[in-house]
Amino acid sequence: MTSAREEILARVHAATAEAVAPERPALAPSGPVDVDLFAERVADYEAVVERCAPEEVTERVAARVAGLRVVVPDGLPFAVAGSVADDGLVAADLDALDGVVTTATVGIAETGTIVLDHGPGQGRRALTLVPDLHVCVVRADQVVADVPDAVRRLDPARAQTWISGPSATSDIELSRVEGVHGPRTLHVLLTR
Amino acid sequence: MQAPVGTTFVGMPAFPDAARDALGDPVLRHNLAHATGTIRDKRARVVAEVDDWEDLRVDGAAVKDTALADLGTHLLALESALTARGARVHWARDAAEANAIVAGIAKGHGVDEVVKVKSMATQEIGLNEALEAEGIAAWETDLAELIVQLGEDRPSHILVPAIHRNRAEIRAIFRDRMAAAGRPAPDDLTDEPAELAAAARLHLREKFLRARMAVSGANFAVADSGTLVVVESEGNGRMCLTLPEVLVSVVGIEKVVPTWDDLGTMLRLLPRSSTGERMNPYTSTWAGVTPGDGPQEMHVVLLDNGRTRALADEVGRQALRCIRCSACLNVCPVYERTGGHAYGSVYPGPIGAILNPLLQGPGSSAWVDSLPYASSLCGACYEVCPVRIDIPSVLVDLRAQVVDAKRIVPDVSAADSGVRPRQRPAAPSPQSLAMKGAAMTFASARRLGLAERFAGVGTSLARRLPWLPGVSAWAGARDLPQAPAESFRRWWRRTDGGRR
Numbered sequence: 001m002t003s004a005r006e007e008i009l010a011r012v013h014a015a016t017a018e019a020v021a022p023e024r025p026a027l028a029p030s031g032p033v034d035v036d037l038f039a040e041r042v043a044d045y046e047a048v049v050e051r052c053a054p055e056e057v058t059e060r061v062a063a064r065v066a067g068l069r070v071v072v073p074d075g076l077p078f079a080v081a082g083s084v085a086d087d088g089l090v091a092a093d094l095d096a097l098d099g100v101v102t103t104a105t106v107g108i109a110e111t112g113t114i115v116l117d118h119g120p121g122q123g124r125r126a127l128t129l130v131p132d133l134h135v136c137v138v139r140a141d142q143v144v145a146d147v148p149d150a151v152r153r154l155d156p157a158r159a160q161t162w163i164s165g166p167s168a169t170s171d172i173e174l175s176r177v178e179g180v181h182g183p184r185t186l187h188v189l190l191t192r
Numbered sequence: 193m194q195a196p197v198g199t200t201f202v203g204m205p206a207f208p209d210a211a212r213d214a215l216g217d218p219v220l221r222h223n224l225a226h227a228t229g230t231i232r233d234k235r236a237r238v239v240a241e242v243d244d245w246e247d248l249r250v251d252g253a254a255v256k257d258t259a260l261a262d263l264g265t266h267l268l269a270l271e272s273a274l275t276a277r278g279a280r281v282h283w284a285r286d287a288a289e290a291n292a293i294v295a296g297i298a299k300g301h302g303v304d305e306v307v308k309v310k311s312m313a314t315q316e317i318g319l320n321e322a323l324e325a326e327g328i329a330a331w332e333t334d335l336a337e338l339i340v341q342l343g344e345d346r347p348s349h350i351l352v353p354a355i356h357r358n359r360a361e362i363r364a365i366f367r368d369r370m371a372a373a374g375r376p377a378p379d380d381l382t383d384e385p386a387e388l389a390a391a392a393r394l395h396l397r398e399k400f401l402r403a404r405m406a407v408s409g410a411n412f413a414v415a416d417s418g419t420l421v422v423v424e425s426e427g428n429g430r431m432c433l434t435l436p437e438v439l440v441s442v443v444g445i446e447k448v449v450p451t452w453d454d455l456g457t458m459l460r461l462l463p464r465s466s467t468g469e470r471m472n473p474y475t476s477t478w479a480g481v482t483p484g485d486g487p488q489e490m491h492v493v494l495l496d497n498g499r500t501r502a503l504a505d506e507v508g509r510q511a512l513r514c515i516r517c518s519a520c521l522n523v524c525p526v527y528e529r530t531g532g533h534a535y536g537s538v539y540p541g542p543i544g545a546i547l548n549p550l551l552q553g554p555g556s557s558a559w560v561d562s563l564p565y566a567s568s569l570c571g572a573c574y575e576v577c578p579v580r581i582d583i584p585s586v587l588v589d590l591r592a593q594v595v596d597a598k599r600i601v602p603d604v605s606a607a608d609s610g611v612r613p614r615q616r617p618a619a620p621s622p623q624s625l626a627m628k629g630a631a632m633t634f635a636s637a638r639r640l641g642l643a644e645r646f647a648g649v650g651t652s653l654a655r656r657l658p659w660l661p662g663v664s665a666w667a668g669a670r671d672l673p674q675a676p677a678e679s680f681r682r683w684w685r686r687t688d689g690g691r692r
Contacts, residue, residue, distance in 0.1 A: 004496075012264045026247075027244060028244045028247070091400070095397070108471075111463075112470065124484065125433075126485075129427060147456055151455050151456040156417035157419075157479050158482075159478040159479070159482045159485060162476075162477075163473070168426070169335050169389055169426045170467050171352050172385040175385060178386075181396065181428045181431055182426065183427075
């Protein structure tokens with residue numbers, strides 16, 4: 001008996017014997033990077049956007065998470081007073097915390113998107129998912145113009161999370177409502 | 193080849209009958225008009241922001257056509273990249289094989305429940321029902337899928353399966369049904385969308401935190417890197433892709449794109465066409481197992497289930513470019529009035545009208561054969577399609593295939609050429625008898641003259657006797673024109689072309 005794999009591949013080959021791949025059109029090159037547009041478009045998703053100097057980050061983060069129990073990943077380049085380190089917390093532990101503080105890999109101006117590749121300072125994926133507040137520090141030099149530029153800068157071998165605002169749904173009468181399963185509050189600190 | 197199962201809701205009537213029922217439901221029509229109107233406006237706004245949108249559409253079509261033209265090579269590349277990164281790859285010819293693979297993995301781990309990311313492929317194969325038969329509960333975690341599942345309802349839209357429900361109906365479903373499935377809805381639940389979303393958050397969180405196995409689909413599967421991509425809004429997808437120990441992804445073979453860079457175009461096209469956003473809230477990408485992060489056991493089931501049949505159809509093949517955005521549903525005048533249930537499939541609307549016949553084959557059932565006619569051929573679907581699927585042309589070609597499948601005299605030359613197998617019907621349809629009669633009449637000047645002489649009598653008879661067999665189906669929905677007192681040919685003979 002032929003295996004499913006052999007049979008499917010044989011059918012595919014028979015069906016595509018005459019098929020020819022088309023030419024790809026030349027797309028307009030990406031425009032210049034506009035960091036103001038990035039800030040504006042992140043804010044469009046009902047996320048909070050705060051701009052500050054790199055040396056102000058520690059202080060701004062401390063002010064945002066004051067009184068909250070937050071987890072921080074390994075490799076975060078600044079200290080968060082009173083935070084919990086991620087030393088093998090299970091999902092239920094994360095669920096009992098209020099928030100998480102991370103850095104990011106890429107920001108996309110065109111769409112107001114933040115991409116995490118979960119390297120140092122960004123933590124494993126569950127960290128930025130289960131707690132209800134995500135404070136994310138993005139550097140201006142990480143912002144690219146559009147989605148194709150972001151794709152070219154990212155490594156397909158790494159697990160990634162692309163975040164555009166807080167979790168949301170359009171499932172009730174097609175109107176967007178913020179706040180379902182992911183963090184209901186996204187706070188972005190954009191440094192110069 | 194065995195006909196794929198699962199795509200059809202059991203016992204579905206043909207489209208015209210199902211549509212008639214839907215048209216009689218004023219709540220449904222109001223809900224649909226409101227929802228499709230909202231999403232059409234949102235899409236138009238964000239599409240207008242992109243200067244080179246038309247070039248992007250051409251490129252999106254080219255990405256998918258490039259993948260399909262050499263699909264065998266790309267599938268093998270995907271398989272080897274996934275395997276190298278610790279995922280186990282399975283192949284499934286049809287729904288039954290795919291369902292058995294998923295159930296086998298669940299039983300191997302002794303789980304009696306799985307959490308699910310919204311996935312058209314698993315809807316298509318009827319995975320939830322198959323798992324239930326094995327004693328495994330499959331919990332849908334997308335809000336709209338949850339509404340459909342709790343309401344023991346059927347999906348009616350690709351993106352928003354509960355689009356036919358308004359907020360008051362959703363509140364009633366949550367109040368009445370959540371308790372039996374887990375954490376009950378709050379006592380003071382109102383029909384505010386934000387409160388309904390919060391109730392879903394509480395209800396599902398306990399399921400996310402305890403789940404050991406998840407099932408997903410994939411929006412894209414990148415051949416050269418073995419990266420799978422899931423695009424979503426709520427974070428339920430991230431929960432399923434991240435928290436459980438075991439992840440099974442059921443991926444149609446047409447989801448392949450050749451390279452990682454191809455996502456640059458696809459991820460610009462999809463959210464704007466789908467939810468009318470610049471970008472959807474969350475996109476997850478992963479390439480096999482990431483040590484210490486997320487599920488440590490991963491399976492990918494590559495699904496055929498009729499896709500190679502569609503691939504062999506030279507006109508219809510383009511339907512496999514579909515990225516399931518739903519833009520064609522939202523602009524379709526037929527869909528807006530009948531809703532999705534009338535199409536009898538998890539794939540409703542214009543794309544469903546071509547995808548179901550392509551996956552299952554024209555002539556396979558009266559239901560399938562009715563779908564290519566569920567359209568006015570207005571072309572709005574083609575204009576909004578982000579991968580430029582020429583749905584009207586495919587519909588017309590499928591209509592020809594449906595007619596061919598019912599021919600009185602099988603077209604022997606076409607059957608022998610092996611291009612497109614024709615099916616010999618049991619009995620000729622009234623339409624093919626009428627066409628046969630018309631062909632005989634037009635072939636002879638004498639017969640045409642006789643027919644013209646009696647045309648006036650015939651139409652006035654038909655107007656008076658609309659119940660006559662063969663007349664009722666036509667005249668029931670149309671006004672017959674009055675035949676002129678004198679035919680053109682008779683006028684020409686009498687006046688010598690107007691010179692007398």
